[in-house]
Amino acid sequence: MSGATTRAHIVDAADQLFYQHGYEHTSFAAIADAVQLSRGNFYYHFKSKDDILDAVISARLARTKHMLEQWEAEEVDPACRVRKFVHILLTNRVDIQSYGCPVGTLTTELAKLRHASFAEANGLFTLFRAWLRDQFVLLGHDAAADSLAMHLLAFSQGVATLANAFLDEEFVRREVQQMCDWLSAQTATAERGVHGRHEQTSA
Amino acid sequence: MSGATTRAHIVDAADQLFYQHGYEHTSFAAIADAVQLSRGNFYYHFKSKDDILDAVISARLARTKHMLEQWEAEEVDPACRVRKFVHILLTNRVDIQSYGCPVGTLTTELAKLRHASFAEANGLFTLFRAWLRDQFVLLGHDAAADSLAMHLLAFSQGVATLANAFLDEEFVRREVQQMCDWLSAQTATAERGVHGRHEQTSA
DNA sequence: GTCTATAATATGATAGAC
DNA sequence: GTCTATCATATTATAGAC
Numbered sequence: 197m198s199g200a201t202t203r204a205h206i207v208d209a210a211d212q213l214f215y216q217h218g219y220e221h222t223s224f225a226a227i228a229d230a231v232q233l234s235r236g237n238f239y240y241h242f243k244s245k246d247d248i249l250d251a252v253i254s255a256r257l258a259r260t261k262h263m264l265e266q267w268e269a270e271e272v273d274p275a276c277r278v279r280k281f282v283h284i285l286l287t288n289r290v291d292i293q294s295y296g297c298p299v300g301t302l303t304t305e306l307a308k309l310r311h312a313s314f315a316e317a318n319g320l321f322t323l324f325r326a327w328l329r330d331q332f333v334l335l336g337h338d339a340a341a342d343s344l345a346m347h348l349l350a351f352s353q354g355v356a357t358l359a360n361a362f363l364d365e366e367f368v369r370r371e372v373q374q375m376c377d378w379l380s381a382q383t384a385t386a387e388r389g390v391h392g393r394h395e396q397t398s399a
Numbered sequence: 400m401s402g403a404t405t406r407a408h409i410v411d412a413a414d415q416l417f418y419q420h421g422y423e424h425t426s427f428a429a430i431a432d433a434v435q436l437s438r439g440n441f442y443y444h445f446k447s448k449d450d451i452l453d454a455v456i457s458a459r460l461a462r463t464k465h466m467l468e469q470w471e472a473e474e475v476d477p478a479c480r481v482r483k484f485v486h487i488l489l490t491n492r493v494d495i496q497s498y499g500c501p502v503g504t505l506t507t508e509l510a511k512l513r514h515a516s517f518a519e520a521n522g523l524f525t526l527f528r529a530w531l532r533d534q535f536v537l538l539g540h541d542a543a544a545d546s547l548a549m550h551l552l553a554f555s556q557g558v559a560t561l562a563n564a565f566l567d568e569e570f571v572r573r574e575v576q577q578m579c580d581w582l583s584a585q586t587a588t589a590e591r592g593v594h595g596r597h598e599q600t601s602a
Numbered sequence: 603g604t605c606t607a608t609a610a611t612a613t614g615a616t617a618g619a620c
Numbered sequence: 621g622t623c624t625a626t627c628a629t630a631t632t633a634t635a636g637a638c
Contacts, residue, residue: 238615244615
């Protein structure tokens with residue numbers, strides 16, 4: 197097997213295991229088992245476990261960037277794009293109920309470990325935050341765009357955490373519905389703001 | 400030192416360390432260091448690390464129960480009580496920014512570990528959930544009370560996770576303010592419901 | 603009730619053969 | 621590029637002295 201391919205396989209397996217069992221709880225042995233490789237051989241591809249983590253984060257960043265670009269390509273209406281974000285809670289519901297949000301749970305774990313890669317992992321949040329902000333700017337919420345983006349991120353994290361804790365599908369559907377309703381109201385407000393009166397400042 | 404006292408000290412230290420660094424990342428050595436005791440002596444008080452976890456969860460459950468009773472004693476108005484819950488995000492803001500929510504982060508970690516004590520840890524969420532539900536019932540939201548309780552829990556988890564990720568005090572204050580405003584609107588709705596028309600069903 | 607060994611295991615990481 | 625040892629360390633847990 198070529199070096200690049202093996203490396204990609206390792207990153208893939210580590211990505212899944214870090215998500216499912218957490219970074220610290222995932223041992224080299226577990227990754228080796230998943231890719232059917234000897235432990236020793238790992239160090240040909242990565243110099244340490246932290247190195248694998250960095251590779252996993254890079255892969256997630258690239259994948260997320262690509263997904264957000266896809267969303268922009270698929271939907272021209274920024275309101276629809278934002279709804280697409282809200283709906284990942286349903287799209288990934290089963291995994292979220294089992295393992296929580298891959299972004300939130302990794303960030304939380306690395307924060308507790310005071311891990312050097314905390315900032316890189318947080319870059320995943322920043323990617324979503326900036327993308328959502330852009331959509332809200334397009335919707336006319338200039339000053340409040342970033343606050344709205346953070347509000348949506350908080351919503352998704354809260355729902356993911358409780359979905360994982362209570363394994364309650366109805367709860368997830370209800371919250372997604374409520375958020376979509378709220379978004380429609382916000383969009384209507386922005387429209388009025390654009391056409392009629394000045395946009396309110398954030399906070 | 401008496402057995403009961405030493406045991407309480409161990410639980411205290413473990414409680415803090417589990418919160419600050421996570422359950423798995425906290426070693427016996429770290430707890431021993433904190434309470435100035437030899438590793439070996441631990442097994443006189445607890446038969447395993449999981450046993451300490453159970454003791455920590457029990458302590459947290461008792462402490463939380465007591466706190467909720469205090470809140471009920473201090474405020475007669477259920478709306479004020481609910482606001483008290485929302486305001487823990489400000490009361491514990493510094494710790495939350497550093498380590499996240501003690502309930503949410505433990506539950507998330509134990510879920511990933513598929514740990515036997517996951518259900519017990521989740522009891523902390525259930526405690527808040529039931530208490531909040533009771534307050535909303537008192538406010539006249541009979542059918543929607545549990546949904547509202549879950550909504551508030553999700554809110555607090557989302558804000559805590561992002562506060563931990565972005566260390567943004569203004570974000571926390573803004574979200575707390577928004578939630579309090581939303582609660583006032585909900586309370587007003589319930590009042591109208593009680594005096595004028597039938598309460599809406601959940602969902 | 604607390605201590606000092608010490609066992610048993612698992613981990614991240616290295617060396618060197620093929 | 622992959623393997624089989626092997627190391628050093630850290631972990632949970634036990635045994636037995638005081």
